[in-house]
Amino acid sequence: MRKNYNFAFLDEGSKREIRRAILKGVAIPGYQVPFASREMPIGRGWGTGGLQLTLSCIGPDDVLKVIDQGSDASVNAVSIRGLVHETTGVDTTTATQDATLIQSRHRIPERPLTRDQLLVLQVPTPEPLRTYEARETVTKRLHAEAEYTGAYLELFEQIVRYGTTTTGADHPVMVEGRYVMAPSPIPRYDNAKLNMAENLTLLGAGREKKIYAVPPYTHVESLAFDDYPFVTEEFEGASCHVCGATGVYLTQTVDPVTGEQVWQCSDTDFCAQHAAEQESEA
Amino acid sequence: MVTPQTTPVPVEHVFCDDAPVLKVCGLSKRFGAGCPYCADPRAELERNICPVCGTVHAVRNVSLEVHPGEILGIVGESGSGKSTLMQCLYFDQDPTEGDMRVAAFDGGAANCFDVSRQQQRYIRDRIFGMVYQNPYLGLRMNFSSLSNIAEKQIAAGVRDVHHMVRRGEELLERVKIPLRRKQDPPRAFSGGMQQRVQIAKALSNEPPMLFLDEVTTGLDLSVQARVLDLILQLRRDLGVSMVVVSHDLGVIRLLADRTIVMLDGQVIEHGLTDQIMQDPQHAYTQELVYSLL
Amino acid sequence: MGYVAVTGGEQAIATSLDLIERKRVAGGLALDVDTILSCLPELVQQVESEGSLWAPEVAATAVKQACGSVEEAVFLMRAYRSTLERLYTSRVIDTDEMRVDRRISAAFKDIEGGQILGATRDYSHRLIEFELADETQASVRDRARELAERLADTAVPATPDALARVPRVLTYLRSIDMVRDWPVDDTEPVDITKTPLSFPAPRSVILQALSRGLTQAVIAIGYAAIRGFGLSHPTVGELRRGSVAVEIDAPGAVADAPAEDAYYLGSIPVTEVESLIVADEVDEQGEHRSALDVGYGLVVGTDESKAIAMSVLDHSLRADDVRFPTQDQEFVLYHIDGVEATGFISHLKLPHYVTFQSKLDSALRSVAEKGGEADA
Numbered sequence: 001m002r003k004n005y006n007f008a009f010l011d012e013g014s015k016r017e018i019r020r021a022i023l024k025g026v027a028i029p030g031y032q033v034p035f036a037s038r039e040m041p042i043g044r045g046w047g048t049g050g051l052q053l054t055l056s057c058i059g060p061d062d063v064l065k066v067i068d069q070g071s072d073a074s075v076n077a078v079s080i081r082g083l084v085h086e087t088t089g090v091d092t093t094t095a096t097q098d099a100t101l102i103q104s105r106h107r108i109p110e111r112p113l114t115r116d117q118l119l120v121l122q123v124p125t126p127e128p129l130r131t132y133e134a135r136e137t138v139t140k141r142l143h144a145e146a147e148y149t150g151a152y153l154e155l156f157e158q159i160v161r162y163g164t165t166t167t168g169a170d171h172p173v174m175v176e177g178r179y180v181m182a183p184s185p186i187p188r189y190d191n192a193k194l195n196m197a198e199n200l201t202l203l204g205a206g207r208e209k210k211i212y213a214v215p216p217y218t219h220v221e222s223l224a225f226d227d228y229p230f231v232t233e234e235f236e237g238a239s240c241h242v243c244g245a246t247g248v249y250l251t252q253t254v255d256p257v258t259g260e261q262v263w264q265c266s267d268t269d270f271c272a273q274h275a276a277e278q279e280s281e282a
Numbered sequence: 283m284v285t286p287q288t289t290p291v292p293v294e295h296v297f298c299d300d301a302p303v304l305k306v307c308g309l310s311k312r313f314g315a316g317c318p319y320c321a322d323p324r325a326e327l328e329r330n331i332c333p334v335c336g337t338v339h340a341v342r343n344v345s346l347e348v349h350p351g352e353i354l355g356i357v358g359e360s361g362s363g364k365s366t367l368m369q370c371l372y373f374d375q376d377p378t379e380g381d382m383r384v385a386a387f388d389g390g391a392a393n394c395f396d397v398s399r400q401q402q403r404y405i406r407d408r409i410f411g412m413v414y415q416n417p418y419l420g421l422r423m424n425f426s427s428l429s430n431i432a433e434k435q436i437a438a439g440v441r442d443v444h445h446m447v448r449r450g451e452e453l454l455e456r457v458k459i460p461l462r463r464k465q466d467p468p469r470a471f472s473g474g475m476q477q478r479v480q481i482a483k484a485l486s487n488e489p490p491m492l493f494l495d496e497v498t499t500g501l502d503l504s505v506q507a508r509v510l511d512l513i514l515q516l517r518r519d520l521g522v523s524m525v526v527v528s529h530d531l532g533v534i535r536l537l538a539d540r541t542i543v544m545l546d547g548q549v550i551e552h553g554l555t556d557q558i559m560q561d562p563q564h565a566y567t568q569e570l571v572y573s574l575l
Numbered sequence: 576m577g578y579v580a581v582t583g584g585e586q587a588i589a590t591s592l593d594l595i596e597r598k599r600v601a602g603g604l605a606l607d608v609d610t611i612l613s614c615l616p617e618l619v620q621q622v623e624s625e626g627s628l629w630a631p632e633v634a635a636t637a638v639k640q641a642c643g644s645v646e647e648a649v650f651l652m653r654a655y656r657s658t659l660e661r662l663y664t665s666r667v668i669d670t671d672e673m674r675v676d677r678r679i680s681a682a683f684k685d686i687e688g689g690q691i692l693g694a695t696r697d698y699s700h701r702l703i704e705f706e707l708a709d710e711t712q713a714s715v716r717d718r719a720r721e722l723a724e725r726l727a728d729t730a731v732p733a734t735p736d737a738l739a740r741v742p743r744v745l746t747y748l749r750s751i752d753m754v755r756d757w758p759v760d761d762t763e764p765v766d767i768t769k770t771p772l773s774f775p776a777p778r779s780v781i782l783q784a785l786s787r788g789l790t791q792a793v794i795a796i797g798y799a800a801i802r803g804f805g806l807s808h809p810t811v812g813e814l815r816r817g818s819v820a821v822e823i824d825a826p827g828a829v830a831d832a833p834a835e836d837a838y839y840l841g842s843i844p845v846t847e848v849e850s851l852i853v854a855d856e857v858d859e860q861g862e863h864r865s866a867l868d869v870g871y872g873l874v875v876g877t878d879e880s881k882a883i884a885m886s887v888l889d890h891s892l893r894a895d896d897v898r899f900p901t902q903d904q905e906f907v908l909y910h911i912d913g914v915e916a917t918g919f920i921s922h923l924k925l926p927h928y929v930t931f932q933s934k935l936d937s938a939l940r941s942v943a944e945k946g947g948e949a950d951a
Contacts, residue, residue: 011660017769034771039653044918046925069929071584076925078584106929124922135897135905137774145400149437153422156436157429159443160465163944168934187933207915209771225443233936251932266929 008055009087014038018056018211022202025213030175031143032126037209047080047105048206050122054084054103057118057202064092065099070107070249070266077105094269106169108190110248110270113199115216121184123205126212128172128182148180151223159228171230174221175214183220189232189249194220238263243275301385302347303491303523304371309380311341311366330363330547340366341377342547348491351521355538355555357531357570363547364527365415368495371525372412373402384409386490407437411484411522415496417476420483423469427454427479430468434486453482457512474505481512485520492516492524498533510536531574535559543567599642611635620844620876621645625913626652627768627787628659629843629875646917653914656768663823666837670847670873672740675817680744682810682851688741693816744813745849748867755854755866776904781892785885786874789913796911797884800891800901809850809870809887816877818842846879848872850886 006012021035040048058064066081068074072094080103081092093099096109105122113119129139132150142150151172158166165171169185173194183191184203194201194214201214214220224230239246241255241262248270250263265271314337319325323343325332330339341363348354358364370377376395383390386409387401394405406412411434414420421430431450432440440446451461457478468476477497484492494513498506510533516522526537534541534555541558543551543566551564562568612619612635622634626649634652641647677693680686748754764779772780785793801808822837854868870890872882891902900906910916 005658009658011658013660014657034773036767036769036771038657038768039650039914040657041654043650043921044915045920045922046918048918069926073584074926075584075588078588082585082588105925106927124919136909137905145403147400147403147437149433152436152441153425153429153433156432156443156446157425160426160428160447162941164937164940166937166941168937169930185927185930187929189933207919226441228443231940233933234940249929249932251928252935266932 005087007060007088008058008084009041010038010052010055015056018052021211022053022056022213025202025211026200026215028179029215029218030173030179030181030212032181032210032212034209035211037206040206041083042079044207045124046076047103047122049204049208049211050103050105050120050206051080051083051204052206053120053202053204053211054101055087057120058084058088058090058101060088060090062090062100063098064090065094065096065102065269066092066104067102067107067109067267067269068105069251070104070109071268073268095273096269106185106187107249107266108186108193110265110267112193113197115198117199119199119201121186121201121203123182123184123203123208123210125170126182126203126205126208126210128180143179146178148174148223151180152225155223155225155228159225165224165228165231172223174223176219180223181212181214181220187233187249188222188230191220191222191230191232194218196220235263240265240271240274243271243278245271245274301390302349302383303352303385304346304348304525305383305390306347306371307345307381309341309344309367309370309382310339310378311363311370311375312378313338313340327546330361339547341370344380344544344549346525346542346549346552348523348525350490350523351517352540353517353524353526353538355534355541356525356527356544357529357534357541358544359529361546362544364529364544365495367544368493368525368527372410372493373406384491403437407434408487409489409491411487411489411492413477413480413484413492413494413497415499417468417473417480420480421468421476424467426465426467427459427471427482428464430479431483431486434483438487449486450482453485454479456485456516457482458508472505474501474509477501477509478512481509481516485516485522488520490523492522494524494526496528497526499528499530506533513537531570535574543570599640606639608632608635608639611638617877618643618645621790621878622648622652624875624878624881625649625787625790626656627783627875628652628656646913650914650917665840666822666824666834668819668821670815670819670845671743673815673817673819673845673847674739674842675741675815676738677817678741678813678815680811680813682744682812686744686813687747691738691741738817741815743849745869748812748851753867754851755868772908774904776892776908778889778893781889781904781908782871782873782885784908784911785872785888788885788911789916790878790881792911792913792916793888794880794884796901796907797887800887800899805887805891805899805901809852809883809890811883812849812851812869814846814848814879814882816844816846816879818844844876846872846874846877846882848879848882848886850883850890852890 008015018035021033025031025033037049038052040051042048042051064081064084065072066077066084068077071077084090085092096102096111099117101118101120102109102113103120103122108119127136127139129142129150132154133139133142142148155165155167158164167188169187170182171188171191172180173183173191175181183194196217196219197214198216200216203212222230233249235250238250240248240250242264245265249266251266252261253264254260255262314332314335316337317332317335319334320327320332320337320339327333327339330342331337332339344367346354356364356367366375369375370380371382380395382394384394384405387394387405394402412420422433428447428450431453432446435446435449451464454461454464459475459478468479471479498509501509513524514537517524526534528534538555541552541555542549543558543564545566551558551562551567558567559571562571612631615638618638619631619634622638622645623629623631626634633655634648637648637651641651675691677695678691680690745754762777765777767780767783799805820842821840822834823840824832824837828836848871850870850872851867852870854866868890870886872885872889874882874885888901888907892904892907894902897903
């Protein structure tokens with residue numbers, strides 16, 4: 001373990017303060033709790049919010065998994081996993097089911113999480129109304145008054161212009177009928193996994209200094225209109241070229257051997273486990 | 283727990299003739315702390331400024347009523363307090379004191395300046411419509427005209443896109459904006475068209491009460507005439523009550539059934555518009571009327 | 576040591592770190608920390624100012640580790656700062672007690688205590704001294720000796736006491752009632768490293784954020800404020816540079832223990848600016864009069880441009896008027912921090928292929944809906 005630093009890098013006073021913000025977030029699902037975000041040894045915007053949540057919650061017995069774009073091998077996931085391991089000495093894993101704490105950027109694992117698992121999502125822009133209103137003073141008041149015309153107006157404008165909503169990732173959600181929340185840039189496909197999940201999800205924005213939470217068994221509904229329902233990404237007819245999976249989130253890539261465009265699971269752990277199952281069945 | 287409103291709450295549109303749509307009593311708006319001298323409503327001020335403490339009395343003890351289907355005109359020079367008064371009525375500014383009853387809200391039971399901000403928003407979105415002199419205040423210049431018109435409906439809880447698009451098209455036709463421009467943002471429109479989009483937006487929820495603040499100021503004469511025509515048509519077809527603020531007595535004469543004349547934050551004269559035009563009492567009103575002739 | 580999942584990315588990172596470290600040592604020369612402190616003090620001070628941590632040796636080491644990148648060195652300092660426990664709060668530092676080595680006023684020709692030009696490049700000609708390329712340790716020592724002799728003859732001999740408590744220019748303006756009066760405000764300052772920003776921000780927050788802000792950003796936004804995107808056009812009432820003592824009360828000391836009982840921890844170099852800006856003032860009688868308002872700047876180190884720009888922004892942000900970005904607290908304070916700005920800009924290099932796939936899906940769907948007919 002690295003010398004001269006406290007267990008999990010942050011001093012205990014900072015960790016306690018962050019845990020207080022977490023508790024407040026859990027008590028008010030979807031509400032953005034401001035906190036005094038610390039400067040971390042990784043860049044602002046590179047997951048410092050998620051990292052502070054992880055470091056404040058982690059104990060010596062935890063087993064950590066870190067993914068970026070669904071992949072354990074992505075460079076930033078490797079970097080964060082290395083930092084947490086070096087400053088805590090906790091075990092790490094790539095197997096979703098073995099992890100007690102999962103920090104992720106841009107994905108929720110395919111395998112449903114359980115009540116014993118904590119999911120930490122890294123958030124670049126926590127304010128779902130920011131494109132509609134630039135000023136924090138105003139958006140804070142809009143949340144207080146549950147005034148979410150702006151969020152719907154953005155979607156309406158997309159439909160008027162393009163005939164469909166054109167949100168990519170980070171499609172806004174309504175949490176427990178009260179707060180509109182940015183689910184972090186997870187694909188729309190992952191939004192449903194937040195709804196009535198067994199696990200606790202914590203979301204942290206380090207640069208914007210906000211923490212928020214989706215407690216277990218919370219209603220999370222993607223914003224939509226009655227006659228233009230929410231749609232997720234489509235992979236019609238596509239399957240993973242490695243494990244053959246369908247009905248999971250796929251990304252396009254080029255087959256290194258044939259040079260062809262192929263589809264591949266973004267959740268690399270799911271892909272590996274699925275491929276192994278196929279193998280043993282065959 | 284608050285459940286999201288998915289359907290708009292219907293707004294009551296039926297009024298008995300003797301019950302005003304809107305009733306305002308003793309509305310004042312001060313900038314400054316005030317002092318014992320200017321607390322007296324009869325105290326002499328230098329224009330609208332207290333000679334003792336320097337407090338600006340932008341609106342001073344104004345009362346008014348608007349009846350169903352009626353157009354009330356408020357005329358006065360710039361600085362007379364008429365625009366500040368209007369902004370107080372639409373909750374853009376908080377009045378220092380005053381009482382406002384809105385029949386369509388709760389039958390006039392509560393002073394609407396005292397209800398919560400959420401309830402004030404409800405009144406703004408469903409019962410009132412506002413057309414500002416400066417279209418930048420009333421429109422989102424980068425959103426399409428259709429979205430601008432839909433905004434109030436979304437705020438009122440409508441979640442049916444087709445319904446809102448149909449309503450938007452109907453209103454654009456009514457204010458004579460070609461439908462091929464429905465996707466264009468108002469920033470690409472002329473001043474007269476922007477005012478007409480504002481009017482369409484203000485009407486989107488069929489509000490019983492419409493506020494118009496200097497809507498024709500700065501427009502060419504021919505464009506002015508078209509906007510004024512539209513306003514009269516709306517009253518005829520929809521029976522909307524309106525408060526029209528203008529520095530131009532010509533506009534007021536054309537539109538208003540009754541008129542209030544304001545000077546230095548106070549009402550100096552009120553009555554039927556025809557009566558004021560024919561027999562102005564106050565020296566200032568006389569000046570206004572003669573300059574028109 | 577527990578089990579660690581090993582992946583391909585890990586190998587790539589390890590190699591990348593080796594490559595960057597090889598770049599640092601490839602020249603075969605080592606720069607020792609003393610040399611950095613002695614030859615590049617202004618660089619070290621900038622790292623301390625933006626890093627908001629006074630620790631010359633740590634800062635010099637950070638400069639060395641970062642191969643001279645200020646952005647990286649500040650980042651290292653800030654991350655290190657996060658791990659330090661705050662054990663004491665210093666006594667209030669009174670800049671009246673600054674030991675000045677330079678103080679000037681642009682507002683008056685002569686000032687009480689005298690204009691002290693001190694060491695400055697303001698009136699130098701920016702010509703590259705090509706001889707410096709061949710400078711040796713011996714020639715540096717010769718030059719130092721030569722300068723010491725010359726300065727003994729020409730520099731104004733000042734007693735140490737005269738520089739220890741120089742009267743303020745603003746004291747005179749206050750005495751003739753020309754500077755707007757503010758009530759003394761002893762509210763405990765907010766520590767922005769422990770409390771999230773909220774608006775309107777109290778003055779203590781504004782001053783801290785500006786003082787540790789990205790130097791070039793403070794200067795650029797301050798410049799915008801005086802050039803036209805704002806209403807401030809200042810006169811430098813006084814700029815003073817020197818060192819101030821940092822002291823803490825002895826443990827268990829009573830609330831207002833005398834200064835003699837305090838522990839002296841050391842002195843830090845600071846630059847302080849009081850700018851004068853003409854402002855409209857309304858008295859209780861509603862009378863307008865033109866009075867002078869003061870903008871305040873204080874930075875660690877000797878960056879005078881940053882201190883002046885800070886004084887401009889301190890004034891313009893008090894207006895908190897959204898017409899000009901330079902008066903908009905959210906605009907300035909949210910974007911002035913170097914670590915936040917560079918972090919978010921650099922994060923754009925991270926993989927975004929999952930979100931990009933999602934964007935692509937939406938764009939394709941829009942094309943499929945043939946674009947634009949909501950009622951189709």
